[in-house]
Amino acid sequence: MMNRNYYTKIAGLGILLLFLIAFQNYSKAKNESFPEVKFISENNSMLELTDFDPNDLNEKQWQHLGFSSKQISTILNYKKMIGGKFLSKEQFKKCFAVSPEKYAALESYILLPENSKDTKSGNFKGFEKRTLTLSRKFNPDHSSLNDWIQIGFSERQAEAILKYKTYLGGSFVSKEKFRECFIINEENFQKLSPYLILPEKTPSNFNNSVKSFKSEEIHYYSFDPNTLDLEGWKSFGFSDKQAQTIINYRERNLQGSFKSPEDIQKCFVISAEKFEEMKPFIRLNSATIVKEIKQQEKTDFSKVDLNAVTFKQLIEFGFDEKAAGSMIGFRKKLGGFVNKEQILTTYNIDAELTKKLLSTAQLNISSVQKYTLTEAPEEWLKNHPYFKYSADKIIYYRVSNPDDKKIWKYLKLKPEYEKRMRLYTK
Structure with missing residues (x-):
């Protein structure tokens, strides 16, 4: 009898211990701060951006914009939570998987009104949701920039389509390959498909045909990129618009000249493959670089x-x-x-x-606004990149504990998160 009671007590204590461990882990997880969101792209310099509606993008297209699988999942779940559709840039910006830096890079390409008020009033401030207009069958290999614009694409979207064709070797090859173009979403592809004069499937010798096309059509020669004119860039296989973009990049962004081959590589209309083709023929003249250096002294x-x-x-x-x-x-x-x-x-x-x-350069921090946790405005907490993931907790804790030391203690933040938050607190 005593043995039975003894083992019963031991079993009860074991169950109680397991319950306490589980509760401790739950509490720890509940108080843990959100991890820092980082956008990882192995080739940021070659990221191609064009006009897009975030409501139209599939997982592959989000990946093209540089988002990870976890970030994409968060964005899609957030879209479901707000009713299945982004109504404005302001709404898209609030998704925590979209960092301020990432949003700044994407903002001018997003086909949405600025905020919800604009949606209701119809004041879209330049936003234009385009529809495609088609009346006859056509071969997309022969379509110019203006042809794509007349169909219903924006100028930036049209440029992206033409660049994709160049990437393929000068031909879309098949409907299958055309469908893979980033800017052609599924809805637009279904509208375009019946009108495309292209084979349904990609030929088995596609890679060979691209290689032979390039070698036959483009003949490179030694050149100074600082003196090459529009026709010179076009002779290397660039379209009128791409050639003009390269010249504008040289004249406006670099104040008149490329300083190194790497400067050429950074121009977004020049793909990594295209740069490698041209690289052996680049001849930078020191005399043309001096002009740019002098201008930088302004x-x-x-x-x-x-x-x-x-x-x-x-x-x-x-x-x-x-x-x-x-x-x-x-x-x-x-x-x-x-x-x-x-x-x-x-x-x-x-x-x-x-x-x-x-x-x-210098850094003057005298004008940077700082607050205590108890005084910080709610809007500031919720919008600041370092505080927004802990904003609700701070607002909750300071109601009953208006003491900064206690609030920091209750937050239980990782040291690196607390360190950067303290940069903006008194």
């Missing part, structure tokens, strides 16, 4: 404040438009940089060029 960057540096000055220093926009957007979201290391975490920037800027 701004003394040793006197520039990183919290006040303009988009135009970043372009002058050597950043491309996407990188400059990302840095300005990230700074605005933070309310100003507190230390230079933060700038290196900006999405879509050239790390080496950024380090050069950081070693040259």
